[in-house]
Amino acid sequence: MAGCKNITVPTMVLLWVSMCLGGVHGANFDVRHYGTRADGRSDDSGAMMNAWKDACASDAGPVTTFTIPPGNYLVGSLNFQGPCKASSMNVQLQGTLVAPSDLNKVKSQGAWVIFQNIDWLTVSGGGTLDGQGAVAWSKNGCQRGGMCGSFPSNLEFSSITNGFIEDITSLNSKLFHIELINCKNVTLQQLTINAPGNSLNTDGIHIGRSTGINITGIDIKTGDDCISFGDGSQQVYVSGVTCGPGHGISVGSLGKFQGEQPVTGLTVKNCTLTNTMNGVRVKTWPASISSLASNLHFEDIKMMNVGTPILIDQQYCPYGRCQLKACSEHAILPPSIHSHTEKFEFLFQVPSRVKLSDIFFTRIQGTSSTPVTVKLACSAEVPCQNVQVSDINLRYDGNDGNSTSLCSNIKPRTSGLLFPTLCTGEVPAP
Structure with missing residues (x-):
């Protein structure tokens, strides 16, 4: 086995199956x-x-x-x-x-x-x-103070190389x-993830600083993102995922912490989202550090009663806490600014510094629970580059199916069927 470290994921799976069926056990x-x-x-x-x-x-x-x-x-x-x-x-x-x-008997x-x-x-x-988790959800401080990480996740894979996770709940x-x-070279397939829609911060699968991840055939019902890609997520392939309830499939949020690694090479395709808060989205913090996300592909996705099926949000600010976080961690303030109130007002105007480029939304169709079915809100400081939207058909589940799009700081490239007609956002001069 020592000579097999560079085997691809499909070959790795076949090798494991062969070993198991052949009785090569200890x-x-x-x-x-x-x-x-x-x-x-x-x-x-x-x-x-x-x-x-x-x-x-x-x-x-x-x-x-x-x-x-x-x-x-x-x-x-x-x-x-x-x-x-x-x-x-x-x-x-x-x-x-x-x-x-009993929350006193688990690590915080x-x-x-x-x-x-x-x-x-x-x-x-x-x-x-x-x-x-029901007791924990009622005590989660996300909405009150933005402090969400006070309880343990169910299952973590840390520094796993060549992993195969299948048929667990x-x-x-x-x-x-x-x-x-x-992690590196890990496959997750045929998993079930289940929690009610009101379970705070219960992301289904979260990936961070990992490469060569394959996710397929997963059924996710939860109270936050069905799948979230954190910094350093690279070469990740997602297919055959059903999502809902939940917040959708999300890249980010990015730009909050120093030392974040680039996100690149993500593909999400052949997935179905039902009754989710968002569809597929990329989210970054305002007043953020400099970072990068590129080569993101969202293809052949079905939306059913989804709020904002396609979303780029570079003004992501949950619970109204982004100004405070930026002030304490990242912002370099002019000497003339002294009071906390002035700091917050200043910071609110600072755009995201996360550069988004080479993002592709292709063959996405279905219905939305809100009139704005496509929203591309990019950063005024680093406008989105090479965002392509092709063959989308997203209709508002009301008002005779009419839907609209919103854009800022972006000039998307378009092709094929487009419903709604895609907006053209203004891009500031360099």
């Missing part, structure tokens, strides 16, 4: 043999971590299997840490992991279940991670459902 570590009770009441965290430590240390064969059989396992924070001795770790999640509903940051620093990892088996996460951070 030891199988079953958590029941370590004293788990699987009754949904007893804390199985310690027994499960002991099983993992032995599995990760095993060199009995090229593929080590870690099995969580059917049952309800009440567990606190789990960190399945690598690197492991076997060439590949095969996690069979067949049961249901249940998070504590990070993720509830983490897989970290593992090369060649599979996670499958038809099991569920139940985050029991994430249910009612306290925060994000699934995060991929610093």
